Amino acid sequence: MTSALNARHLASADKGLLRFITCGSVDDGKSTLIGRLLYDTRLIFEDQLASLQMESARRGARGGGIDFSLLLDGLEAEREQGITIDVAYRFFATGRRKFIVADTPGHEQYTRNMATGASTADLAVILIDARKGVLVQTRRHTFINHLLGVPRIVLAVNKMDLVGYSQARFEEIVADYMAMAAGLGFKSVTPIPLSALEGENVIAPSALMPWWTGESLLGFLEEVEVEDARLASAMRFPVQWVNRPHLDFRGFSGTLASGALAPGDPVVVARSGKTSKIRAVVTADGDLDRAEAGDAVTLVLEHEIDISRGDILCAPSARPTVARQFLSHVLWMHEDELQPGRPYLLKMGAQSVQAVVSAVRHRLDINTLSPAPAETLELNGMGLCEITTLQPVAFDRYRDNRETGAFILIDRFSHQTVAAGMVEASLQKATHVYSQAMDVSKPARSVLKGHKPAVLWFTGLSGAGKSTIASLVERRLSLMGAHTYSLDGDNMRQGLNKDLGFSDADRVENIRRIGEVARLFVDAGLIVTASFISPFRAERDMVRSLLEPGEFIEIFVDTPLSVAEQRDPKGLYRRARAGEIGNFTGISSPYEPPVDPEIRLLAGEGDPAAHAATVVEYLRIAGVLARAEDAPLEFSI
Amino acid sequence: MSGSSLLGATPATVALDASLEAYARRFRDRPGRAKPLSPQLRRLEAESIFIMREVAASFEKPVMLYSIGKDSSVMLHLALKAFWPSPPPFPFLHVDTTWKFSEMIVFRDLIMKKLGLNLLVHVNEEGLRRGINPYASGSGLHTQVMKTESLRQALDAHGFDAAFGGARRDEEKSRAKERIFSFRSQSHGWDPKNQRPELWTLYNTRKAPGESIRVFPISNWTELDIWSYLAEEEIPIVPLYFSAQRPTIERGGQIFMVDDDRTPLAPGEAPQMRGVRFRTLGCYPLTAAVESPAADIDAVIAEMLTATTSERSGRLIDHDESGSMEKKKREGYF
Numbered sequence: 001m002t003s004a005l006n007a008r009h010l011a012s013a014d015k016g017l018l019r020f021i022t023c024g025s026v027d028d029g030k031s032t033l034i035g036r037l038l039y040d041t042r043l044i045f046e047d048q049l050a051s052l053q054m055e056s057a058r059r060g061a062r063g064g065g066i067d068f069s070l071l072l073d074g075l076e077a078e079r080e081q082g083i084t085i086d087v088a089y090r091f092f093a094t095g096r097r098k099f100i101v102a103d104t105p106g107h108e109q110y111t112r113n114m115a116t117g118a119s120t121a122d123l124a125v126i127l128i129d130a131r132k133g134v135l136v137q138t139r140r141h142t143f144i145n146h147l148l149g150v151p152r153i154v155l156a157v158n159k160m161d162l163v164g165y166s167q168a169r170f171e172e173i174v175a176d177y178m179a180m181a182a183g184l185g186f187k188s189v190t191p192i193p194l195s196a197l198e199g200e201n202v203i204a205p206s207a208l209m210p211w212w213t214g215e216s217l218l219g220f221l222e223e224v225e226v227e228d229a230r231l232a233s234a235m236r237f238p239v240q241w242v243n244r245p246h247l248d249f250r251g252f253s254g255t256l257a258s259g260a261l262a263p264g265d266p267v268v269v270a271r272s273g274k275t276s277k278i279r280a281v282v283t284a285d286g287d288l289d290r291a292e293a294g295d296a297v298t299l300v301l302e303h304e305i306d307i308s309r310g311d312i313l314c315a316p317s318a319r320p321t322v323a324r325q326f327l328s329h330v331l332w333m334h335e336d337e338l339q340p341g342r343p344y345l346l347k348m349g350a351q352s353v354q355a356v357v358s359a360v361r362h363r364l365d366i367n368t369l370s371p372a373p374a375e376t377l378e379l380n381g382m383g384l385c386e387i388t389t390l391q392p393v394a395f396d397r398y399r400d401n402r403e404t405g406a407f408i409l410i411d412r413f414s415h416q417t418v419a420a421g422m423v424e425a426s427l428q429k430a431t432h433v434y435s436q437a438m439d440v441s442k443p444a445r446s447v448l449k450g451h452k453p454a455v456l457w458f459t460g461l462s463g464a465g466k467s468t469i470a471s472l473v474e475r476r477l478s479l480m481g482a483h484t485y486s487l488d489g490d491n492m493r494q495g496l497n498k499d500l501g502f503s504d505a506d507r508v509e510n511i512r513r514i515g516e517v518a519r520l521f522v523d524a525g526l527i528v529t530a531s532f533i534s535p536f537r538a539e540r541d542m543v544r545s546l547l548e549p550g551e552f553i554e555i556f557v558d559t560p561l562s563v564a565e566q567r568d569p570k571g572l573y574r575r576a577r578a579g580e581i582g583n584f585t586g587i588s589s590p591y592e593p594p595v596d597p598e599i600r601l602l603a604g605e606g607d608p609a610a611h612a613a614t615v616v617e618y619l620r621i622a623g624v625l626a627r628a629e630d631a632p633l634e635f636s637i
Numbered sequence: 638m639s640g641s642s643l644l645g646a647t648p649a650t651v652a653l654d655a656s657l658e659a660y661a662r663r664f665r666d667r668p669g670r671a672k673p674l675s676p677q678l679r680r681l682e683a684e685s686i687f688i689m690r691e692v693a694a695s696f697e698k699p700v701m702l703y704s705i706g707k708d709s710s711v712m713l714h715l716a717l718k719a720f721w722p723s724p725p726p727f728p729f730l731h732v733d734t735t736w737k738f739s740e741m742i743v744f745r746d747l748i749m750k751k752l753g754l755n756l757l758v759h760v761n762e763e764g765l766r767r768g769i770n771p772y773a774s775g776s777g778l779h780t781q782v783m784k785t786e787s788l789r790q791a792l793d794a795h796g797f798d799a800a801f802g803g804a805r806r807d808e809e810k811s812r813a814k815e816r817i818f819s820f821r822s823q824s825h826g827w828d829p830k831n832q833r834p835e836l837w838t839l840y841n842t843r844k845a846p847g848e849s850i851r852v853f854p855i856s857n858w859t860e861l862d863i864w865s866y867l868a869e870e871e872i873p874i875v876p877l878y879f880s881a882q883r884p885t886i887e888r889g890g891q892i893f894m895v896d897d898d899r900t901p902l903a904p905g906e907a908p909q910m911r912g913v914r915f916r917t918l919g920c921y922p923l924t925a926a927v928e929s930p931a932a933d934i935d936a937v938i939a940e941m942l943t944a945t946t947s948e949r950s951g952r953l954i955d956h957d958e959s960g961s962m963e964k965k966k967r968e969g970y971f
Contacts, residue, residue, distance in 0.1 A: 016676075017677055017680060089806045089856070089857065090806075090813060091806070091857075091859045098677055098859075100857060113834065115834070116836050120838075240690045240694055241693055241720075243722070245722050245724070249722055253690055253720070254690070255683055255686070255838075282721070283718070284667065284718040285669060285670045285674075285718075286667055286668075286669035294680060294683055295683055296682070309694050347839050347841070406837050406839065408841065415843035415844055417834050417841045
């Protein structure tokens with residue numbers, strides 16, 4: 001065998017890939033450590049080294065040496081600020097293994113980047129400055145790794161040179177850390193003392209720490225076993241793309257998320273319950289006898305059953321949960337805070353569905369790791385949330401399967417990824433098989449809208465400010481993603497009620513029809529604003545009776561007659577006083593104020609915007625802006 | 638018409654024709670593989686295939702950038718495998734600066750023909766009319782007009798909403814931080830501070846009309862992975878990657894190949910024959926060769942394992958100024 005062939009075998013021999021993440025505070029020397037690993041494993045080339053030396057000198061690196069962190073800070077903005085602001089992926093290899101390192105920033109506002117790196121990591125290297133010990137940051141990083149299911153931790157106690165390579169100090173820090181990490185369920189926590197700057201115990205054992213009998217960092221990383229948890233889990237095959245080149249071939253392309261499969265295996269489509277059998281496992285390299293987790297293949301089944309992107313094929317004996325409601329850890333990653341009840345797009349594997357965060361059960365206080373009451377989550381906030389989806393989704397608990405228990409939430413308007421979620425439990429008692437088509441009911445439409453339907457009935461004198469406030473309310477609601485519609489004298493009287501006049505009987509019929517129209521809109525899931533003088537209690541109560549409890553919200557726009565008459569926006573009071581208009585409320589016809597309205601606005605004074613805000617706040621507290629609670633938990637087959 | 642007569646029947650072109658014909662036949666006959674792909678490459682391959690399928694399933698009009706180089710050869714190969722037995726459900730696009738090595742163009746046209754794929758070639762005609770070229774205009778302007786602007790023109794003209802590129806994270810510092818699905822504004826700009834978090838394999842493919850996404854399916858491959866994969870999969874690449882006696886000149890301490898009569902020569906200067914090969918392929922006036930005897934893939938890999946300079950050191954456009962790749966990317970370069 002030629003030397004070149006030997007070289008190729010060395011190059012491609014399977015060393016096993018290790019994906020790890022490094023976490024630490026800004027000054028823990030993280031970039032220096034990674035730079036050192038790249039440098040000492042000869043991954044830095046001469047041309048890169050030359051520019052590194054130049055730049056180190058220009059920035060006044062210590063003693064004319066090399067500032068390894070410059071190698072990693074890839075973006076101009078970061079180089080200017082001297083901090084790493086985003087996730088960077090680095091690659092290096094030794095004789096034993098290939099490594100992919102996610103380099104993630106340590107300061108608080110970039111927790112989301114750390115979670116990103118952790119989501120695919122087999123192991124986390126958590127850096128601690130030996131002088132500072134365990135910090136709040138350390139706790140946060142440890143917890144995020146726990147939440148994201150990273151199985152192994154290396155506690156790299158760095159800057160040992162600055163504490164005189166003290167064994168006592170090292171052991172003190174390790175004891176602190178172990179106390180904190182206990183109970184988080186890591187498979188292993190391995191402390192290693194080192195100095196990245198001096199290169200002590202990074203690549204090889206350090207003569208300066210003779211008391212350390214363990215391995216160097218690289219020595220450990222080369223040796224650590226990373227069993228692929230996916231292989232041991234139940235078979236899950238998410239269908240990514242239907243492969244149909246011609247009428248004689250219909251295959252389902254996807255990457256096996258967990259477990260293994262082989263021709264002849266029975267399979268079931270998780271959501272529909274349809275069953276079949278694997279006929280062939282097709283690849284461009286020939287058909288396979290067996291595929292396992294991570295393999296990208298195309299399955300051909302024995303039967304023509306309805307399968308599309310997003311379906312999960314599994315073994316009939318070990319199926320995922322199929323549900324519309326589940327409990328999940330959520331990490332919020334966007335500047336705009338979580339809005340319970342607002343519809344987001346949920347992407348879980350190849351499944352994309354509309355979903356709402358129906359409730360925030362609690363937020364996690366990162367300092368104490370204990371739950372605290374909360375109604376929302378802000379950027380970098382973590383908490384336990386209830387999620388409701390419009391259609392059933394198939395999933396596993398994240399702790400059981402990282403591939404099928406994770407999801408992201410995407411804002412429907414900005415298209416930004418706003419959250420990452422990890423399923424903790426189904427909120428439905430039993431696993432059901434669902435029909436593809438569900439009954440479209442009022443609660444189902446409400447889930448689609450992301451809020452409950454309601455009628456906001458603005459009543460009050462002419463000129464009280466009903467329409468002004470109603471239109472401000474409607475504008476605010478639509479900005480929040482609510483689906484609204486406004487009913488007022490203009491659009492009702494000119495169309496549906498064109499045949500009605502102003503006799504008492506016609507006025508009653510007018511309101512009755514308005515009530516019926518409002519009821520239809522409520523059934524369609526909308527929030528209706530209705531602005532009508534509606535002077536008689538009986539009329540308003542009649543509309544209330546058409547709706548379910550809680551759906552009719554009576555808003556008394558309480559403006560004194562004198563103020564309304566002074567405003568007289570349409571000149572009606574003047575004409576009424578002049579006797580040109582008969583039966584005019586407040587002048588020649590009574591107004592019966594509500595006895596117990598849901599909201600009373602003293603609209604003779606104050607800013608209409610403030611009154612509108614009061615209404616929206618009421619809706620929030622009353623839960624109108626959250627999803628329907630009585631959405632059916634299951635659908636019949 | 639046979640391939641050899643198309644090319645002019647030199648032994649080299651006959652060999653190329655035969656090797657590309659054999660390559661295309663593999664995807665028709667599917668003979669199976671003699672020995673399994675090494676596990677690490679298999680994992681990288683599966684990851685790339687997953688990404689390609691995700692794009693095919695999520696976008697209306699994807700395109701794959703094809704630059705004829707080794708990374709593009711790997712991407713093309715992965716696309717052929719990802720959708721088999723279907724052909725790749727998108728066209729391929731080459732942004733031609735008109736300064737590519739002539740061997741690259743021969744290779745491009747022949748492999749696309751053998752595979753029966755749809756190749757779109759775009760040239761910035763406006764740039765040509767303005768007389769932009771790498772010698773007179775400088776590498777910066779040439780790249781800006783004939784590559785970056787040209788790419789934008791092509792993407793806009795066809796209305797592509799997703800474009801695959803062959804960038805790898807190990808190539809350059811700013812690349813290391815780019816997402817696999819990289820969101821671009823309507824003007825194709827990249828905002829490094831406003832990247833979407835990318836967790837697990839849950840790629841956010843959503844965008845507004847007019848916006849687009851650049852997708853980098855071989856982000857996690859290193860140069861060594863690429864070469865190992867080319868070797869194990871026996872993927873044909875442009876022969877310029879292998880050493881041969883070629884006419885060369887020296888400029889600023891680097892060796893350049895004289896590919897045609899457009900290279901300005903100093904009075905009395907004559908190209909010298911040297912045994913050279915290329916580690917990357919771009920515009921020939923901007924891509925330096927390395928002196929090497931490595932004439933086959935095993936020799937190339939052996940040399941790489943002892944290499945002391947990075948792959949992109951032969952690319953002039955990277956050295957214009959610090960942070961230059963990031964600048965180009967913000968402007969819409971891949």
